[in-house]
Amino acid sequence: MMIDFRFFLVMIFSQIVASSKILFYVGCLPMGSHVRVANFWANSLSTCGHDVYSLIPDVYYERRVQTDKNKAFSYLTIPVNYTAEEVNEVINSFLEKSANGETSSFFATVNTILSTFAQNNESNKFTNALQVSTITCDIVLKDAELLKRIQKENFDLLVGDSMLPCHHVLAERLHLPYVTMDTPPILPSLVSKLHVPSNPAYVPEGYSHLTDKMSFFERVKNSFLIQFVPFIFDIIVHQPIQNIAEKYSLNNNKKNLFSNVGIWFGVNCHPALEFPRPITNNIVCTRGMLSTPANPILDNELLSFIESAERGVILISMGSTINISSNVLLESFASAFARLPYKVIWRYTSNVSPPSLGNNTKLMSWIPQNDLLGHPNVKAMMYHGGINGVYQAVYHGTPVIGIPMYQDQHDNIARLVAHGMAEVIDINTLTSESLYQTIMKVVSNKRYGDIASLRSKIMRDTVHIPQVETAKWMEHMIKFGSDHLQSGAKSLTFIEYYLIDSIAILMLLCLVILMCLYRGVKLLVRKIYT
Missing domain, CATH: 3.40.50.2000 (Glycogen Phosphorylase B;)
Structure with missing residues (x-):
């Protein structure tokens, strides 16, 4: 006899999770892998007793309702000043460039994205998806009525997407604790913001096409990328959101948008596929969220x-x-x-x-x-x-x-x-x-x-089902906060984190010892020969 997988989840969740009110925000994306994961996660939490909402641009509402006919969560809509067709235009343009080989490497991708900023598209408000994300973020933070409506719901937690950084400042504006959903494999360029160490000798940077077994030249390439990729991310992804945060007096005196992330959920970082690497307590890795037992084919x-x-x-x-x-x-x-x-x-x-x-x-x-x-x-x-x-x-x-x-x-x-x-x-x-x-x-x-x-x-052969494990950690954070999960590196300055001051003192000490040895040997030689 086949047991309904959803019923199985309900039985498990009901034993370990108390009801909470949770808001998902995956920004401006109309659909795609990030939205599918967020919707699946939201639906699982809703089915098991949580009160879950997803915040989306109003132009996607009809499509989402048609796509998610069996959803158990609710929607809150953002009144935006663009159309779904305008968003699809820039996304399809990027996909077409990808099919033509224009995004086959990290540098090619960056070049393709940067070239769109220089374009003048009179028929559209934006020329790439990053601009859509920035515009949407500005609309949300500017809309006092929308923010008031969200605050009236008294949410316990906000869930955002790692590639759409607006949730970092939205959480501060709403005075909510928040977690980040990371759909791709863990990127050193992003988790470095959480002070998670990534040794370039065996931890490949995102977009490098490398594995954990690298030749000398591959290690040189990876060492460069592990410094260069975060720099590019800051320029084209994070800085526009930082500018918006400053516009609304948020994230004051902080260069790091990620400084208040409670838990970073790597929803696709299981050791069956991912290369082993060090992580901190506030990084939670799970098996693929959408990897579930197959249902019978009904067609x-x-x-x-x-x-x-x-x-x-x-x-x-x-x-x-x-x-x-x-x-x-x-x-x-x-x-x-x-x-x-x-x-x-x-x-x-x-x-x-x-x-x-x-x-x-x-x-x-x-x-x-x-x-x-x-x-x-x-x-x-x-x-x-x-x-x-x-x-x-x-x-x-x-x-x-x-x-x-x-x-x-x-x-x-x-x-x-x-x-x-x-x-x-x-x-x-x-x-x-x-x-x-x-x-x-x-x-x-x-x-x-x-x-x-x-x-x-x-x-x-995994102890926890992803939906159960993530729900458990979310409930844990709602109850106890996340301070006890944070690395001590969070409070360190650049000089302290990289031990520049300690290395300088040790080098000075070595220099003093060498000088003393030199003086001692010199005096000894002089006594012997005089």
Whole structure:
């Protein structure tokens, strides 16, 4: 008999968690991996007795309601002065650049983002998503009626997103304790703000495409990036929010926006995938939030397609990015899939099918990805590398053919490759033949499946379900605060933290000792020879 997973969670939560009132704020994002994680988390907390609200721009309300028909939480809306179409325009522009290889490295990504600031878009209020985040933050902090409405709800806690730093100042404006949800793997550039040490000899910086096993030149590269990436983040992400904070007399005399974070929740940093690294008590790592047991596939036509595949099914899930890329690339995909001796399920949202589409390929505008990965007849997944899908692949033990395009996708796929359950293809050099050969290599070589199965067992052998663990820590913080979780490094100055004063004293002491030895030897030599 199958037990409803949600009922199982309710039973667990009811034993350990008292009811609290919690506000989620993931900024200006219309949808995507960050919103899916936040909504799943909010829904889990609501289902188990908490009173949860999500603060969103009003232009997304209709879409969210349609998407989250089974939600158990409520929405508060922000009256904004832009449209959803304007936001989609800048996001699609960035995705198109990504599909063309313009964000294949950290420096290329920075160059692409900086170039948008110089653009003059007369038809739009902004030229990139970072500007949307900044504008939304300004609107929220300026809207006295909205802030009064939020304060009347008497929230116990605010939950924000690591990549959208407005929640740091919003929490101060609302006088609320808050936690940060970190959807990507833990980035040294961000947790350094919490004084979490990251040794560049074995802790790869985000966007580096490196693993914890580095050559000499890779360590040099990583040492540079671990200093340079936080500098860039400060300029293009954090400083605009800091300017808004100063505008409303918030975060006074503080250069570090992160100074009041209670707990940093790494919702995708399980050792089954993540490289070992030191963390402090206020960093809570959990298994992938969206990595859950598979539900039965309810679409009978889809189920029949899967179960009729004698040699198995390859799942193709490349997000929305690939559907706005060149016809040449889509043709390369379609022709490679047509040659495979497997059936193919391709998440494909374009209105026009590629001419080379084979009879073995089924196009679907939406797929139940987690449920498909849990089906035993799905042999591998071709994936762009978004963190949620990567964790779902590990959870279900599915080998991966990775084609990363931007941001953390390269790092996520690099982790899979390092562990031996994936191969990566550079989208800039991809051909139909190279794609076909790589898929055949991953599916036909038993080693990839065996390693994926081992990683799955490691991930599943977890003491706490992510929703239970995060709820427990949130309730703990509401009860006791977070001062006892904070590192002593928080109160240290730059000179104290890096022991510059201690090193200077030790060097001076060594110099004095050497001078004394020199004088002593000199006197001794003089006595001997006189």
